[in-house]
Amino acid sequence: MKLFEHRAKQVLKEYGIPVPEGFVVASPDQITSVTGPVMVKAHALTGGRGKAGGIKPADTVDEARKAASAIIGMSIHGYTVKEVLVERRLEISKELYLSITVDRSRRCLMFMASANGGVDIEGVPEKDILMLPVDPLIGYQPFVGRKVATFLGLSNDKASQVTSICQSLYNLASKEDAELVEINPLVVARDGQIIAGDAKINIDSDALFRHSEYSRLEEDLTPLEKKAKELDIAFVQLDGNIGVIANGAGLTMATLDSINMYGGKAGVFLDLGGTDDPVKVKNAMLLMKEAGPRVILLNIFGGITKCDTVAKGVLEAMKAGRIAVPIVARIKGVNEEMAREMLRDAGLIPASGLSEAAEKASQVSLR
Amino acid sequence: MAIIVDDDTKLIIQGITGYQGTYHSKAMMEFGTKVVAGVRPGKGGEAINGIPVFDTVAEAAERTGANTSCVLVPAPSCKDAALEAIGSGVSTVVIVTEHLPVNDAIHIVSVARAKGITVIGPNCPGVASPGKAKVGILPNKIFRKGDVGIVSRSGTLTYEIVSAISESKHGQSTCVGIGGDRVSGMSFIDVLRLFQEDGQTKKTVLVGEIGGTAEEEAAEFIKKNVTKPVVAYIAGRTAPPGKRMGHAGAIIARGRGTAESKIRALEAAGVKVAKLPAEVPELLTEL
Numbered sequence: 001m002k003l004f005e006h007r008a009k010q011v012l013k014e015y016g017i018p019v020p021e022g023f024v025v026a027s028p029d030q031i032t033s034v035t036g037p038v039m040v041k042a043h044a045l046t047g048g049r050g051k052a053g054g055i056k057p058a059d060t061v062d063e064a065r066k067a068a069s070a071i072i073g074m075s076i077h078g079y080t081v082k083e084v085l086v087e088r089r090l091e092i093s094k095e096l097y098l099s100i101t102v103d104r105s106r107r108c109l110m111f112m113a114s115a116n117g118g119v120d121i122e123g124v125p126e127k128d129i130l131m132l133p134v135d136p137l138i139g140y141q142p143f144v145g146r147k148v149a150t151f152l153g154l155s156n157d158k159a160s161q162v163t164s165i166c167q168s169l170y171n172l173a174s175k176e177d178a179e180l181v182e183i184n185p186l187v188v189a190r191d192g193q194i195i196a197g198d199a200k201i202n203i204d205s206d207a208l209f210r211h212s213e214y215s216r217l218e219e220d221l222t223p224l225e226k227k228a229k230e231l232d233i234a235f236v237q238l239d240g241n242i243g244v245i246a247n248g249a250g251l252t253m254a255t256l257d258s259i260n261m262y263g264g265k266a267g268v269f270l271d272l273g274g275t276d277d278p279v280k281v282k283n284a285m286l287l288m289k290e291a292g293p294r295v296i297l298l299n300i301f302g303g304i305t306k307c308d309t310v311a312k313g314v315l316e317a318m319k320a321g322r323i324a325v326p327i328v329a330r331i332k333g334v335n336e337e338m339a340r341e342m343l344r345d346a347g348l349i350p351a352s353g354l355s356e357a358a359e360k361a362s363q364v365s366l367r
Numbered sequence: 368m369a370i371i372v373d374d375d376t377k378l379i380i381q382g383i384t385g386y387q388g389t390y391h392s393k394a395m396m397e398f399g400t401k402v403v404a405g406v407r408p409g410k411g412g413e414a415i416n417g418i419p420v421f422d423t424v425a426e427a428a429e430r431t432g433a434n435t436s437c438v439l440v441p442a443p444s445c446k447d448a449a450l451e452a453i454g455s456g457v458s459t460v461v462i463v464t465e466h467l468p469v470n471d472a473i474h475i476v477s478v479a480r481a482k483g484i485t486v487i488g489p490n491c492p493g494v495a496s497p498g499k500a501k502v503g504i505l506p507n508k509i510f511r512k513g514d515v516g517i518v519s520r521s522g523t524l525t526y527e528i529v530s531a532i533s534e535s536k537h538g539q540s541t542c543v544g545i546g547g548d549r550v551s552g553m554s555f556i557d558v559l560r561l562f563q564e565d566g567q568t569k570k571t572v573l574v575g576e577i578g579g580t581a582e583e584e585a586a587e588f589i590k591k592n593v594t595k596p597v598v599a600y601i602a603g604r605t606a607p608p609g610k611r612m613g614h615a616g617a618i619i620a621r622g623r624g625t626a627e628s629k630i631r632a633l634e635a636a637g638v639k640v641a642k643l644p645a646e647v648p649e650l651l652t653e654l
Contacts, residue, residue: 047614101615102469104549104579107476112615121614129618136477177468179549182615207468209443238607249547250521250576253602254644260605261643274465274522276386301523301530303492303504304387333506333526354527355645 001203001214002045006085008199011176012183015168018195022087027072028065034058037089040067042074042081047200050119052076057089090197095185096152097121097129098162100169102179106133109173111166113148117185140170161194162186177207224291231283233270240265242365243293243325245284247272247305255299258354264362267293274304281313286321295326297361299354302333311339315346326364330357368567369496369541370516370558371459371485372400372435376500379404379424379433379457381448382440383415391439391504392416398501398510403431424455435459437493437502445489446471453484461502462488462552472550479552486552492522492544505529505542513538515651516562518555519574520547520581524602527644528574535648540567547576555585563593570596570654572647573638577603580623586632598650600641601629 003011009019024043025031042054049055054076058064068084075081097117103110111132116124130151134144145163149155154162169181180202187197208215221229228235234249242259244266246252252271259266268291270284288296300310310331317323330351331339340350349364351357378395382388383405393416396402402418404427411422421427424436436452438445438460445464452460453475460479467489479486487494493503497512509526511533519525525544532539543558545551555573562568571593575582582601589597604626622628630640639650 097614099615101619102473102549103619104581105584107550108473112618122617126621131619136473137481174470177470179469180615184614204468204470206442206466207470210468236607246523248521248523250519250524250574250602251527253576253606254524254527254600256606257602257604258643301506301526303506303523303526305523332530333509333523353531353645355643 001205001208003201003203003214004043004045005041005199006043008201009196011172011201012168012196012199015172017165017168018193019199020088020090020195022085024083024085025068026083028068031061031064031068031086034061034064034086038064038086039089040064040071041085041087042071042076043083043085044076044079044081046077046079049076054081090187090195091190092187093190094188095197096188097184098148098165098169098186099180099182099184100173101182103133108136109134109170111144111148111169113151115152121184134170140167142167157192158188158194165194177204177211178202179204224287228270228287231280231287233272233280233284233287235287236269238266238268240267240365241294242266242361243288243291243296244269244299245272245288245296246299247274247301251299251301255297255354255358258358259297259362262359262362264358264365267291272305276305276309278309278313278316281310282317282320285314285317285323289321289323293325295328295361295364296323297357298327298329298331299357300331300333302331302335306335307331307333307339308335308342311342315342318346328357328361328364330354368565369499370561370565370568371487371541371543372494372496372500372502374499376435376502377401377403377431377433378500378502379406379427379431379436379452380418381406381424381436381438381452383407383418383420384410384413385439387504388439389415392418394507395501398495398507399498400500400502403433424451424457428456433457435461435502438462438464440464442466442468446475449475449486450478453479453482453486457484459485459487461491461493462486462546463491463493463503464488465490467548469548469550472548476550476552487543488546488551490548491546491551492525494541494543495539496541497539503544505544509533510542511538514540514567514569515572516540516565516568516570517542517572517574518558518562519544520576521574521602522547524644525574528572528600528647531645532572532648532651535652537648537651540565549579555581556588559585559588559593563595568595570598570651572651573597573599573633575599575601575629577601577606577626577629578624580620582629583623583632586636586638589633589638590636596654597638598641598647598654599633599638600644600647601626
C-alpha cells in the first residue's frame, strides 16, 4: 500500500533522513501561518502532480490559501485531491534520484541512484542510473553507500550525508517491509544539506500482519473497491460489460484474453485467490451483482478452492441476492462432479472449457 | 527420469494438522507420493491419515530419512518453517504458502542458495511427476504421464493448461509451478536447465504472465541453451496496465514486462507462443 507524501516523510524522518518541515490541511482556512516561502502540494497517491498543476509556490498566508483552494478538489490521473501538504520551500542547488526496491531477477533489495533526478528521471539514459543490488547475506555495509555517493559524484561531507541516507533507506525497507522507498528529487540544497524533496513509500501489503500502524491508514478507493478490500477480494474495474469471477491471477488474465478473442469485453473482474470459504464466494457474487454487469462469467479451476465450495457460495448468493443477469459457469477441478450436481437446477449456463465459456459470455454480452 | 520429485522423494509435510495439510497429505499419497512424516510443533506423537507427526523437521528427517519438505503453514509462520526445513537436512523445500512478505522470501531464498538447497515457491502449486510423486496442491486428476515438461508462474492457469494437454494425446514428465511472487526460489531458467538434461522430457511448455522480466530472461536462455522444442502461453495480453511502482518500476522494466515484449522475445528464441490456453496442445501436436 502506498503512503501519502506527508506520512512517507514522517517515516523517513523517523529513520534519520532530513525532510522539510510541513503540515497537511483539508481546507484553505486551516492555513493560519507560514514561516517564509513554502510549496503547496496536492496530497495524491500518484505521480505527475507538478505537471498537472498540483504543486504551487507561495510566500504569504494569503498566497498559500489561494494555492490550496486551487488544488483541493482538482483531479489528477483520476484521483480527487482532498488535502494539501504545505511545506518549507527548498533552495535547490541540484536534484538527485535515490530509491531502494526489490530486484526480482537477483532476488534481493537494490539501490537505484542517478545524478539527474527530478521529473524526467524515466528519460535518463541507462548508463546514468546506478542499479546496485545488496547481497542479503552480506546486508547493508557502508561500502554500499560509498558506491552510491561516488556514482553521484559527491565527496566529503555530501558523500557522508548520502551514505547515511542509504543506511537509513536499507533499515527502513527491511524493518518497515517497504517494497519501494523512492526519493525524487533528493535535493542538494544551497546550504549543502541533502534533503528529501519528495517521498514515495509502498508498504508490502503481505506484511501488514506485523505492521498494524499502516493497516489503519486511509486509501483512495471507490466504494466498490473499498468493499472488495474489506472482503479480501481482488477487484478491478474495467470498461466492458462482462463480470468475470475467477480464481488466481493467471487464470483471471487468461479469461480476459479469451473473452477478448470472442469479441466480448470485461467490465469488472474479481479474483477469489486461494480461498476455500463459501462465504467469500457468496460475497464475491453479491459484489459482482452491485457492479451491474450484463452477464457474469464464473471460471473456476478447483485446487485449494474446491468446486463444491464454489457451488455452495453461488447457491447462497442466488438465494440471498436474486441475481437477475445470466451466469455462464465453467467449474472444473477438485470435486467438480459434486459441484455440477449441486448447480444442476440453478439455471446457470454451463460451459465445459474456458474457450466455450468465453464464447458464450461474449455472445450474451453482445446481444 | 522426471525432475525434482520422483520415486525417490520421501516427503515431510509442515503444517499437516491444519485443514489444508490434512486434505492435501491424503491427495499426495493418492497420487503415489511417499509421505513419510508430518510436522506440527506441539503435536509430536500424533498421526494424520496414518502419517506420524513430529515436533521438529530435524526429528522427522532423522527418523524417516525424508529428503523433501512441503510447507503448508500460514504466512506469518512461513519464514520460520521454511528456514527450519532448510537447516534440517532435506534437499528440496516446496513452499505453497501465499502472501509471504517479500523480505521473508528474499531471506529464505538467499540462505537456501548459499546452502545448496532447492526452494520452489513461495505462492506455488507445487511439483508433480505423473506416475511417480506430487508435492503440493495441484489436482491429481488432471495429470497424465508423458514427455512434456511444464514450467509455470501461475497456479490455476497451470491446471487449465495441464488439463488441456492431458485431454489431447499428450502427457507430462514433470509439471513445476515456480510461484507467482516477485521473489521465488527456482526460476524459469533453473527449471528449463533441468528439463534440457532430463531424458523423459522431449518438449517443454512455459506458462508466463505479464509483469517482471522473467520470461524475457528465459527467452535469452532458451536461445542459447535449449535444444528441445518449447511452446509458451503468456497470460495478460488484454489485461489493464498494472499499478505503477513509482519511477523505479519503469526504470527497471525499460519497456519490458508487457505481453508484447515477452511474446516477441520468446518468438525470437524460436518458441511457439499460443494465443489462448487451448492452443497449447495444438502447438505441441504440430511440433
